[in-house]
Amino acid sequence: xxxxxxxxxxxxxxxxxxxxxxxxxxxxxxxxxxxxxxxxxxxxxxxxxxxxxxxxxxxxxxxxxxxxxxxxxxxxxxxxxxxxxxxxxxxxxxxxxxxxxxxxxxxxxxxxxxxxxxxxxxxxxxxxxxxxxxxxxxxxxxxxxxxxxxxxxxxxxxxxxxxxxxxxxxxxxxxxxxxxxxxxxxxxxxxxxxxxxxxxxxxxxxxxxxxxxxxxxxxxxxxxxxxxxxxxxxxxxxxxxxxxxxxxxxxxxxxxxxxxxxxxxxxxxxxxxxxxxxxxxxxxxxxxxxxxxxxxxxxxxxxxxxxxxxxxxxxxxxxxxxxxxxxxxxxxxxxxxxxxxxxxxxxxxxxxxxxxxxxxxxxxxxxxxxxxxxxxxxxxxxxxxxxxxxxxxxxxxxxxxxxxxxxxxxxxxxxxxxxxxxxxxxxxxxxxxxxxxxxxxxxxxxxxxxxxxxxxxxxxxxxxxxxxxxxxxxxxxxxxxxxxxxxxxxxxxxxxxxxxxx
Ligand SMILES: [Zn+2]
Numbered sequence: 151x152x153x154x155x156x157x158x159x160x161x162x163x164x165x166x167x168x169x170x171x172x173x174x175x176x177x178x179x180x181x182x183x184x185x186x187x188x189x190x191x192x193x194x195x196x197x198x199x200x201x202x203x204x205x206x207x208x209x210x211x212x213x214x215x216x217x218x219x220x221x222x223x224x225x226x227x228x229x230x231x232x233x234x235x236x237x238x239x240x241x242x243x244x245x246x247x248x249x250x251x252x253x254x255x256x257x258x259x260x261x262x263x264x265x266x267x268x269x270x271x272x273x274x275x276x277x278x279x280x281x282x283x284x285x286x287x288x289x290x291x292x293x294x295x296x297x298x299x300x301x302x303x304x305x306x307x308x309x310x311x312x313x314x315x316x317x318x319x320x321x322x323x324x325x326x327x328x329x330x331x332x333x334x335x336x337x338x339x340x341x342x343x344x345x346x347x348x349x350x351x352x353x354x355x356x357x358x359x360x361x362x363x364x365x366x367x368x369x370x371x372x373x374x375x376x377x378x379x380x381x382x383x384x385x386x387x388x389x390x391x392x393x394x395x396x397x398x399x400x401x402x403x404x405x406x407x408x409x410x411x412x413x414x415x416x417x418x419x420x421x422x423x424x425x426x427x428x429x430x431x432x433x434x435x436x437x438x439x440x441x442x443x444x445x446x447x448x449x450x451x452x453x454x455x456x457x458x459x460x461x462x463x464x465x466x467x468x469x470x471x472x473x474x475x476x477x478x479x480x481x482x483x484x485x486x487x488x489x490x491x492x493x494x495x496x497x498x499x500x501x502x503x504x505x506x507x508x509x510x511x512x513x514x515x516x517x518x519x520x521x522x523x524x525x526x527x528x529x530x531x532x533x534x535x536x537x538x539x540x541x542x543x544x545x546x547x548x549x550x551x552x553x554x555x556x557x558x559x560x561x562x563x564x565x566x567x568x569x570x571x572x573x574x575x576x577x578x579x580x581x582x583x584x585x586x587x588x589x590x591x592x593x594x595x596x597x598x599x600x601x602x603x604x605x606x607x608x609x610x611x612x613x614x615x616x617x618x619x620x621x622x623x624x625x626x627x628x629x630x631x632x633x634x635x636x637x638x639x640x641x642x643x644x645x646x647x648x649x650x651x652x
Contacts, residue, residue: 151480151542151609152513152591153617190498191643197497198490198635203628206486207545210463211478211623218477219467220512220519221255221377221438228463228485229439232509235489236443239496244442244506246528251440253522255512257431258376260291264428267396269404270297271421276404281369283404284425285361285397287333288371293434296320296394297424298346300405304415305353306336314416317344320423322401324353324412337393347394347425351401354409361399374470377436379518396425440519441509444530445495449502456504456529457645458538458603459638460520460593461488462513466617478623480616483545483631485509490635491642498639502646504533510593513542520593524600537566537652538605539641540594544634545626546613550578552634553585555594555607560586562598565652566606566641573640577633585609604652606641608634 187195209215209231216224233249245251260280267278278284299319304310306323321340325333333350340348358364402409407419430436441463447453461484465477476482488507495505506529512518527535544552554570556562567582574582585607589595594605610630615621 151588151612151616152517188643191640194494194498194639194643195636197493198632198639199493200628200632202493203486203490203631203635206489207478207482207626207628207631208623210485211476211482211621211626213474213476215476217467217475218463218465220464220515221436222467224467225438225464225511229441229509229511232441232463232485232489235492236441236507239492241443241492241507242446242530244444244508244528245440249441249443251442251523251528252437253440253519253526254380254435255377255438255518256380257429257434257436258288258291258378259374259430260372261428261430262373265426267423267425269421270424271406278398278404281365283398283400285365285368286372286395286427288368288376290392290394290427291372291429292392292394292427293429294394295424295426296346297422300349300419300421300423302407302413302415302417302419303340304412306340306348310415311339311343314343316340318346320347320349321345322349322351322405322407322419324356325350325358326353326355327357333395337395341393345393347396349401349405349423350395350397352399361397365397370470377515379512379516379521380435394425394427438511438519440511440523442528443492443507445505445507446500446530447502447504448500452502452646452648453504454533455536455650456506456533457642458506458508458535458597459488459491459541459642460508460510460538460597461485461541462511462519462593463509464511464514464519466514473619475617475619476622478621478626479543479545479613480621481513481542482623483543483626484541487541487544487631487635487638490632491638494635494639501642503536505642506535513593517593517596520596521600524596527601535597535601535603536650537603537645538594538597538601539566539638540592540597540605540607541634541638542592542607542609543612543616544608544610545628545631546615547610549627549630550580551583551610552579552637553583553588553609553611555585555589555609556605557582557584557586559584560589562604564604564606565650566604569641569644570606570608570637573637573644576640577637579633579637585611608638
């Protein structure tokens with residue numbers, strides 16, 4: 151469950167296909183009514199085992215997975231655990247090159263080893279160290295390499311800059327407590343004048359914190375992973391618009407400029423300055439993965455229709471003080487539900503329609519994995535998605551409590567929810583409550599909005615450990631996960647009629 155709804159959203163609710171809320175046609179080959187089993191369904195339900203669920207929850211939500219942040223080593227390890235299970239159970243590849251569906255994120259992490267600065271004096275080069283000799287804001291982590299002459303600009307006031315030729319040069323500026331403009335405004339002004347970048351140093355009246363202290367949080371931030379979902383060219387353009395600013399504690403001796411008395415603005419220094427930054431990862435992109443297992447249907451007419459069952463397998467990771475957020479319920483529970491379903495499908499054999507088990511990443515950061523998949527869906531040739539059942543946080547609270555959205559009070563109420571409602575009592579759940587207030591908070595919303603297919607979200611509510619370090623496997627009601635998996639298996643069985651009326 152994501153802490154916040156995704157940032158970029160349209161306000162309109164989705165238009166679902168087949169809004170006719172006709173009763174589900176029960177007369178299909180593998181069952182004769184709600185709850186009544188067929189041998190295949192019985193075998194599938196039997197294959198959903200409590201001990202396997204316990205083992206999976208404890209592994210996926212173990213400290214060693216580090217809270218499965220997107221991106222992280224623990225997330226990668228979890229993805230491979232899921233993929234290995236799919237392989238063992240004989241699932242077909244659900245992505246182009248296997249079980250893993252990669253998608254890129256933009257990385258804002260500085261590659262320290264490949265970033266630096268230097269003062270150039272003819273053939274002589276004096277290297278400067280980031281975090282010791284010079285500093286910059288973490289928001290300015292980017293890839294660039296800039297070299298040019300250095301021109302003294304005083305405090306970069308309009309009067310001082312009026313006559314100066316700055317094109318292709320580093321502007322060396324002082325800052326004092328009396329300096330009125332912000333560093334951003336100063337950078338903007340200098341950029342408009344064609345400067346390459348700005349070197350900032352404390353002026354004689356500077357009363358702020360020493361740069362070493364002032365920039366300590368920025369150093370930490372610049373060298374920690376910070377990723378975002380690619381927003382396209384507009385964001386790239388906006389980022390390029392920032393003029394690099396370098397803050398130097400002792401530039402006078404480094405750049406060999408005599409500041410007593412300060413030179414006239416416009417004076418060219420005897421040295422040149424070079425500064426280079428590099429984003430970690432391949433060109434500032436890091437790959438993360440969804441995990442996809444395809445269970446082909448066997449009905450010649452219906453096998454191209456694919457039911458998507460999704461759960462996010464990421465969580466919020468480890469804090470800088472070492473506290474691990476294991477996310478056993480959020481969403482170790484849903485992740486495990488899908489593994490239990492994989493075993494059930496194996497025992498069942500093919501359904502008439504195909505099923506894609508889809509574990510998505512990046513949910514906690516803003517539903518990124520489902521956004522990536524729905525923006526570029528991949529299914530075997532000729533297949534199309536027809537509906538989505540999404541599972542997030544189903545292992546806590548009262549054993550008989552389960553919520554659903556869209557509920558009957560929601561405008562997107564559909565046949566999937568009706569199926570869930572009709573089978574709830576078979577698995578010892580009370581009549582399903584409403585999760586409508588969480589409509590925007592998990593991945594189903596991307597399937598509804600971007601693919602315009604009916605969706606159903608199963609959820610058993612938040613609790614005191616929601617997004618806290620205490621969301622641990624010991625507190626999980628694994629029998630509840632077992633019954634949710636059985637409920638979804640019954641729903642899958644109920645989705646095999648000739649015509650889907652959702
Ligand atoms: Zn969450």
